[in-house]
Amino acid sequence: NAEYGDGPKVKLSYTVKDHSPRVYYKMGLDKAYECAYYNETTGSWVGGDESGCERDIDDNGQISCTCNHMTSFAVIMTMSSNYDDTEEIISQVLLAISLGCLFCTVIAYLPAKEMLKTRTVRINLLLVTSMI
Numbered sequence: 001n002a003e004y005g006d007g008p009k010v011k012l013s014y015t016v017k018d019h020s021p022r023v024y025y026k027m028g029l030d031k032a033y034e035c036a037y038y039n040e041t042t043g044s045w046v047g048g049d050e051s052g053c054e055r056d057i058d059d060n061g062q063i064s065c066t067c068n069h070m071t072s073f074a075v076i077m078t079m080s081s082n083y084d085d086t087e088e089i090i091s092q093v094l095l096a097i098s099l100g101c102l103f104c105t106v107i108a109y110l111p112a113k114e115m116l117k118t119r120t121v122r123i124n125l126l127l128v129t130s131m132i
Helices: 085-109 119-131
Strands: 010-015 029-039 044-047 053-057 062-067 073-081
Touching (some): 029 053, 029 062, 044 073, 062 073, 085 119
Antiparallel strands (some): 010 062, 029 044, 029 073, 053 062
């Protein structure tokens, strides 16, 4: 950790609008706010204890960063979720099974030339092929 002197400090206050992104899954999102400064040498934002800034959030949602340097600093918002990889794997397996069954339906209808002439079978095939 970098050590900073006890000289004068700069305080910037931000009012952060409580805006949550669209979530297409029903999972909770946790928001965390952090004061960070821009390191021009590395071209990245540095936060936490290394930033030389202290963060304070009041009851109105106003975030204050008190830093002991005059570099470019800002409030960085990070989001995390309790996303589970097994849900993704199960979804992909079930999707593959569903597609396999749809292809089997098309293959089952193709040899039956007389059935293909009926209106209900043609509508069925159109629906099945539109789902693929």
